Amino acid sequence: MEDSQPRWSFPSGQTVVSAVVTAFAAILVLYPIFFLLQASLDVGDPEARPPTAYGFDNYATLFQYSQILLNTLLVSLAATVMALVFGFVIAWILSRTNVPGRRTFEQLMAIPYYVTPLLGAFAWSLLGAPESGFVNQVWRALGGEDHLIDMATPLGIAWVMALFEGSVAFVMIGAVMKSMDPALEEASQMMGAGRLRTMLKVTLPLVAPGVLGAAIFVFAEMLGSFSAALVLGMPNRFYVVTTAIYQFVSQYPPRLPLAAAMGVSLFAVMFVMLYLYRRVIAGRSYVTITGKAFRPRVMEVGRLRWVLLGTCAFYVLLSVGLPLVTLAYASLQRIAVAFPAAGNWTLDNYRTALTLNAVRSALANSLVLGVATATIGVVVMGLLSWIIYRSRVRGSFVIEYIVMFPQAVPRLVFAFGMMWAWLVSPIPIYGTLWVLLIAYLTVFLPLGVRAISGVMLQIDKSLEECAQMCGAAWFYRIRTVTMPLLRPGLVAAWLLLFIASVRELGASILLMGPNSKVITPAIVESWFATSAELTAAMALIQTLVVALAMAVFLSVTRRASHPGGE
Amino acid sequence: MSGFTATGSTRRNLLKAGAALTAMSMGSMAARHAFAQQILAQVAGKPPTKVLDFFTYADVAKAEQEGQLVFYCHENEAGTAAIMDGFRAAFPKIKTSYVRAQTGALYNKILSERSAGRFDVDVIQFSDLAPAIDFQKRGGYEPYVSPEASAYKSEYLSTPVGYFFWTGVTFAGIAYNRIKVKVEEAPKTWKDLLDPRWRNAMSCKISASGLQFVQWYTFTKLYGPDYWKQFANQRPRAFDSRVQLFDRLAKGDDKVCALAEYAAYILYKDKGAEVDFVAPEDGLPATPLVVGMLDKAPHPQAARLFVDWAMSNRGQAFYQSNPNLIYGSLRSDAPPMATGKRLRDFKLLFPADFADYMASQNIYNKEWNAMLGL
Amino acid sequence: MADAERISAATRAHIEVENLEVRYGSVTAVAGVSFEVRPGEQLTLLGPSGCGKTTTLRAVAGLERPTSGAIRIGGKSVYASADRINVPAEKRGLSMVFQSYAIWPHMTVFDNVAYGLRVRRQNAQEIRDKVRRALDLVQMGAYEERQASQLSGGQQQRVALARACVFSPSVLLFDEPLSNLDAKLRADMRIELRELQHRLGITSVYVTHDLEEALAMSDRIVVMRSGRIEQTGSPAEIYNLPRNAFVADFVGSSNLIQGQFRPDLAGDGLVALETPSGHVMYGMAHGRTVGAAPVFSVRRVHLRLSFAPLLDAAGMRNVWPVRIRRCVFEGDFTQIHVTWGDRELVLRCVAQEPIAEGREAYLSADPARCVLLEPA
Numbered sequence A: 001m002e003d004s005q006p007r008w009s010f011p012s013g014q015t016v017v018s019a020v021v022t023a024f025a026a027i028l029v030l031y032p033i034f035f036l037l038q039a040s041l042d043v044g045d046p047e048a049r050p051p052t053a054y055g056f057d058n059y060a061t062l063f064q065y066s067q068i069l070l071n072t073l074l075v076s077l078a079a080t081v082m083a084l085v086f087g088f089v090i091a092w093i094l095s096r097t098n099v100p101g102r103r104t105f106e107q108l109m110a111i112p113y114y115v116t117p118l119l120g121a122f123a124w125s126l127l128g129a130p131e132s133g134f135v136n137q138v139w140r141a142l143g144g145e146d147h148l149i150d151m152a153t154p155l156g157i158a159w160v161m162a163l164f165e166g167s168v169a170f171v172m173i174g175a176v177m178k179s180m181d182p183a184l185e186e187a188s189q190m191m192g193a194g195r196l197r198t199m200l201k202v203t204l205p206l207v208a209p210g211v212l213g214a215a216i217f218v219f220a221e222m223l224g225s226f227s228a229a230l231v232l233g234m235p236n237r238f239y240v241v242t243t244a245i246y247q248f249v250s251q252y253p254p255r256l257p258l259a260a261a262m263g264v265s266l267f268a269v270m271f272v273m274l275y276l277y278r279r280v281i282a283g284r285s286y287v288t289i290t291g292k293a294f295r296p297r298v299m300e301v302g303r304l305r306w307v308l309l310g311t312c313a314f315y316v317l318l319s320v321g322l323p324l325v326t327l328a329y330a331s332l333q334r335i336a337v338a339f340p341a342a343g344n345w346t347l348d349n350y351r352t353a354l355t356l357n358a359v360r361s362a363l364a365n366s367l368v369l370g371v372a373t374a375t376i377g378v379v380v381m382g383l384l385s386w387i388i389y390r391s392r393v394r395g396s397f398v399i400e401y402i403v404m405f406p407q408a409v410p411r412l413v414f415a416f417g418m419m420w421a422w423l424v425s426p427i428p429i430y431g432t433l434w435v436l437l438i439a440y441l442t443v444f445l446p447l448g449v450r451a452i453s454g455v456m457l458q459i460d461k462s463l464e465e466c467a468q469m470c471g472a473a474w475f476y477r478i479r480t481v482t483m484p485l486l487r488p489g490l491v492a493a494w495l496l497l498f499i500a501s502v503r504e505l506g507a508s509i510l511l512m513g514p515n516s517k518v519i520t521p522a523i524v525e526s527w528f529a530t531s532a533e534l535t536a537a538m539a540l541i542q543t544l545v546v547a548l549a550m551a552v553f554l555s556v557t558r559r560a561s562h563p564g565g566e
Numbered sequence B: 001m002s003g004f005t006a007t008g009s010t011r012r013n014l015l016k017a018g019a020a021l022t023a024m025s026m027g028s029m030a031a032r033h034a035f036a037q038q039i040l041a042q043v044a045g046k047p048p049t050k051v052l053d054f055f056t057y058a059d060v061a062k063a064e065q066e067g068q069l070v071f072y073c074h075e076n077e078a079g080t081a082a083i084m085d086g087f088r089a090a091f092p093k094i095k096t097s098y099v100r101a102q103t104g105a106l107y108n109k110i111l112s113e114r115s116a117g118r119f120d121v122d123v124i125q126f127s128d129l130a131p132a133i134d135f136q137k138r139g140g141y142e143p144y145v146s147p148e149a150s151a152y153k154s155e156y157l158s159t160p161v162g163y164f165f166w167t168g169v170t171f172a173g174i175a176y177n178r179i180k181v182k183v184e185e186a187p188k189t190w191k192d193l194l195d196p197r198w199r200n201a202m203s204c205k206i207s208a209s210g211l212q213f214v215q216w217y218t219f220t221k222l223y224g225p226d227y228w229k230q231f232a233n234q235r236p237r238a239f240d241s242r243v244q245l246f247d248r249l250a251k252g253d254d255k256v257c258a259l260a261e262y263a264a265y266i267l268y269k270d271k272g273a274e275v276d277f278v279a280p281e282d283g284l285p286a287t288p289l290v291v292g293m294l295d296k297a298p299h300p301q302a303a304r305l306f307v308d309w310a311m312s313n314r315g316q317a318f319y320q321s322n323p324n325l326i327y328g329s330l331r332s333d334a335p336p337m338a339t340g341k342r343l344r345d346f347k348l349l350f351p352a353d354f355a356d357y358m359a360s361q362n363i364y365n366k367e368w369n370a371m372l373g374l
Numbered sequence C: 001m002a003d004a005e006r007i008s009a010a011t012r013a014h015i016e017v018e019n020l021e022v023r024y025g026s027v028t029a030v031a032g033v034s035f036e037v038r039p040g041e042q043l044t045l046l047g048p049s050g051c052g053k054t055t056t057l058r059a060v061a062g063l064e065r066p067t068s069g070a071i072r073i074g075g076k077s078v079y080a081s082a083d084r085i086n087v088p089a090e091k092r093g094l095s096m097v098f099q100s101y102a103i104w105p106h107m108t109v110f111d112n113v114a115y116g117l118r119v120r121r122q123n124a125q126e127i128r129d130k131v132r133r134a135l136d137l138v139q140m141g142a143y144e145e146r147q148a149s150q151l152s153g154g155q156q157q158r159v160a161l162a163r164a165c166v167f168s169p170s171v172l173l174f175d176e177p178l179s180n181l182d183a184k185l186r187a188d189m190r191i192e193l194r195e196l197q198h199r200l201g202i203t204s205v206y207v208t209h210d211l212e213e214a215l216a217m218s219d220r221i222v223v224m225r226s227g228r229i230e231q232t233g234s235p236a237e238i239y240n241l242p243r244n245a246f247v248a249d250f251v252g253s254s255n256l257i258q259g260q261f262r263p264d265l266a267g268d269g270l271v272a273l274e275t276p277s278g279h280v281m282y283g284m285a286h287g288r289t290v291g292a293a294p295v296f297s298v299r300r301v302h303l304r305l306s307f308a309p310l311l312d313a314a315g316m317r318n319v320w321p322v323r324i325r326r327c328v329f330e331g332d333f334t335q336i337h338v339t340w341g342d343r344e345l346v347l348r349c350v351a352q353e354p355i356a357e358g359r360e361a362y363l364s365a366d367p368a369r370c371v372l373l374e375p376a
Helices: A011-040 A055-097 A102-108 A111-115 A117-128 A134-141 A154-178 A182-190 A193-222 A227-236 A243-252 A256-282 A304-331 A346-354 A357-389 A396-408 A411-423 A433-443 A445-458 A460-468 A476-502 A519-529 A532-560 B008-025 B029-043 B060-065 B077-088 B103-115 B128-135 B146-152 B210-223 B226-233 B243-251 B260-271 B300-311 B313-321 B354-359 B361-371 C004-012 C053-061 C109-119 C126-139 C153-165 C183-200 C211-217 C236-239 C245-250
Strands: B049-050 B052-058 B068-073 B095-100 B123-126 B164-177 B202-205 B237-239 B256-261 B275-280 B284-293 C015-024 C027-038 C042-046 C067-075 C077-079 C094-097 C171-173 C203-206 C220-225 C228-233 C255-260 C272-276 C280-284 C295-299 C303-306 C317-329 C333-340 C343-350 C360-365
Touching: A011 A256, A011 A357, A011 A396, A011 A411, A011 A433, A011 A445, A011 A476, A055 A102, A055 A154, A055 A193, A055 A243, A055 A256, A055 A304, A102 A304, A102 B354, A111 A117, A111 A154, A111 A304, A111 B275, A117 A134, A117 A154, A117 A227, A117 A304, A117 A519, A117 A532, A154 A193, A154 A304, A154 A357, A154 A460, A182 A193, A193 A256, A227 A243, A227 A519, A243 A256, A243 A411, A256 A396, A256 A411, A304 A532, A304 C303, A346 A357, A346 A532, A357 A396, A357 A433, A357 A445, A357 A476, A357 A519, A357 A532, A396 A445, A411 A433, A460 A476, A460 C094, A476 A519, A476 A532, A476 B008, A519 A532, A519 B077, A519 B243, B008 C220, B052 B146, B052 B313, B052 C333, B052 C343, B060 B300, B068 B077, B068 B103, B068 B300, B077 B300, B077 B313, B095 B103, B103 B123, B103 B128, B123 B128, B123 B300, B128 B210, B128 B284, B128 B354, B146 B300, B164 B210, B164 B243, B164 B300, B164 B313, B202 B210, B202 B243, B202 C153, B210 B226, B210 B256, B210 B284, B210 B361, B237 B243, B243 B260, B243 B275, B256 B260, B260 C067, B284 B300, B300 B313, B354 B361, B354 C280, C015 C053, C027 C053, C042 C211, C053 C067, C053 C094, C053 C171, C053 C203, C053 C236, C094 C153, C109 C153, C109 C228, C126 C153, C153 C183, C183 C211, C203 C211, C211 C236, C220 C236, C220 C245, C228 C236, C228 C245, C236 C255, C245 C255, C245 C295, C255 C343, C303 C343, C333 C360
Parallel strands: B068 B095, B068 B123, B202 B237, B202 B256, C042 C203, C042 C220, C094 C171, C171 C203
Antiparallel strands: B049 B052, B123 B284, B164 B256, B164 B275, B164 B284, C015 C027, C015 C067, C067 C077, C220 C228, C255 C295, C272 C280, C303 C360, C317 C333, C317 C360, C333 C343
């Protein structure tokens, strides 16, 4: 008789793990959002929990703060435009011209991301404060009047944000340029069109949708940005939505429902933006599935090449070199000025920073948390990527939406929801490193999944299918074929998550407790409660320690992947 | 040596404040009775032990076994760390950890934590009496009468004794950047701050600051509500800590500071900053710094030990002389501050009608936040 | 043939596909396909891109989930929509060679081939023996320890083949395995694959869009278009007796001549059609009914050109005067376009001296080579 399978059978290992991981992700993401919404509709006694009355009053109050909303739009628009200009120009130079050292610069362009906008904000504050800024001091010494630059303005904030977001814009626009078939331009040239005409009539229109997509994405990110506005804007009474939320939460008495309503509004706008983004890039794949990337036609630039090279170098200098040097300069002085007297130099700031218990425990916590986030994150996000892009599970697009959801929520707002959610939960993790770990894993889901799936999609499906045909079950396939091939991507994702976790501010500033201090919010607290010089010292110590940690990790993984070690 | 004997208006103010407290905080007869019993029970049968150079009812061995102290404080980072350093120097076996936030935010935090059932804090220090009294009413403090309490006048202790005590007083005048502001132009009185030339060039503290609340209240009484309306026109910038205020002042980011704490002035002067201090005739707003042990503290013996240490000469000397603190001590037998001055050398302004003061907090918060753009 | 006999006793199976339907949303990739593969034969699915041949193959493999239908291998049901049976690919015991070879770059040649055996938990000695044998079979024995990523396309192809055969599967599936190779290599590999398949006697299903490949290698061919089967049969059948216009033109270029049925001219087993321009063509019906719009299919290579009037054995049948329109030199062949009445016919012949345009000539076609297509 035929040996047919029973109608009902145990779900396979693949299904079980997929279900568990999906449920985990869904809870992580949706639980805080629920509390956020609940808080925004709370119009009863602010101290009563759960809320006693519901209504839309909080949203109505938002209109009183229209100035803040306008500020946010203004700063975000300015920052987006600037970031796009940086990104486009440098993407063009590095992928369309024959400027020397292109490969090196492409790697250098990733560094601003590691330096973080917070450090940049500190440094530019030291450089560009109207009275005490180094640049302005030099300006006055040279005979100028008043001040040359003022960082404490919307434009100043946008500038700092753009310097760092520029590298994100660069990566996105660079990908667009690489996915364009050079034959299209060659055809134009064959018809007799000159270089400029080709660029205007062929290249730009082809690149436009991708650039537009990058613009929308960057704009959405700028809406939720926090560090620059915190350091440069708040002291000067200039608020954007994220810093206003932070203020409302930490004021006494706090206005949590209002903060929640602001958060939900911001989230709604970002959600729309990101929806638009997906529509714009629908159909354009930024990931070359067959592994084939076009090599764009390279323009000969002759003598201009040094100017262009200089432009790239200048960008990296402005976004990385200058801030680090400025911080070092300030951290070695008693009271930071542009032209210090001999007696102004001191190592006290470093001495204090290293002995401050808060700093040492915060650094240790951050490193531990970073390793935990990166390690757990890589596993969870790897599984999620596989479920979304490789398994043929029905409804994988739902999982994709859940995973990408945190992109639409500013991290501070997310943390606010979490703070609320975990404060009232019976599980005692509030105020511990665990709640920070959960917060980080949640807000980094889009980041990690995108990074890993990018690499995953470049692995030809047939490699896994062949393993299947050879009789390998799901887990065996993943272990012997997928993981080894994914390895470089997983290492990169680990590093990305580690850095993101250590430099995270918005999510952690609301969730820190006395025993769970982490370094970036601690540095911000220091900025507001101690001297700028001490803060500069702390910031540099953080940068150094993180760089060391990364170097250690890289050398460990390189040694482990030597042939013969498997 | 005789310590602090307030003279003139300062003393009168203090007495008024103390009297108001007494009238306010003791409710029914029954409550008073129960409380007395509690204190007797605590004291009965146990003589205070001498540790180092002060007395304590705490079980020192147990405190060291507990091995930890969690401290919530309004001070800036360096100040809070300094207090912890001082305690740890005396009791190295007890690990300290702290959270600092400006008084308003601090109070906010402790309330929401406790309402969620989290009791992780041992001792708390505010820079304002209002939250301390409110906290006492809510049963946030655990009553503990220190053997060192006898060295303090009753007006500098809670009513009834044992909830909190005044570990020091901080007060503020006007400060300005000597290079940006010529001596002739510098403000001499509080009213001078309203001069339009200080528009966009002045700093003060955020609404969560206890001292700022005191300034607001006392000036409203002194000069009327119009004072602050005009002050708002100056578009001042507000900051969290005195260190930040003086940092900016020293660098010239602000020209004038409207709430310049004497302690910070001393600190920055020693650093070589180009700042000058003015003590206007009408008086200097002052606020007590109150310390108390919390109910359901996770390390109760260590908490008691800390309170005793803070109250003792040892602790008070530390509070007075540490450059990050420079508090004025209220202990009857305390020596002068590091600069040689005593609290009585200044004309201090305290809120006279305490009930009114506490009741006006909401108005203050709304007004002050609105003034700062939120 | 000792190998083949051994294998035939233990592992022969045949494949049955019944009413297979595969739909993706609103797109139907495979619309009701049924065929059988006999033990030891090679069946080729042939058709243009998008015809559903690869989808069908992958459905048999278990890599695609069909919408409805049934698939049985060796009598065992591996997919049956009615009974909700769907055996996962790794449990079907089939083997597959992929178009992109799917050689794992992070393993050596040995590890690549040994993978299937390791999955089946065979012991190290057995694995070594079987792998060596499989590699020898494809003449890649010397490359055992080489990193797979260092191989050329052709070498990777052989390793993929070795890997597919090593665990003695009952069925081999090929997904356009030669399409990434250059023409010369393709021709050689074709022969090797055929010999291997014969030697091992494994049942195989082969997918390709290349006509020559299909004709050279298959025992039977299934011609597919738009998710449906157009014709099933041996290479000779498909080539000589196409059922419809599509098959006729796809499997070797054909001239399609439509005409009016002239029953009065029928005889000697031949059928006659008259074209609109008055030409009469004789051809064979092969048992097919004539239908309303009968069409003859005549292969290009079956048309003959001469400059002297020909006398057909049956007397001037299928001989017409034509005019040369164009002459294209194609190396081994020459393709000539002639004007025939009101239309053009194309013929292919062995290379000859170029013929001037406009020249008059005579075209003839053996009636046996003019095939009546089935009615539409």
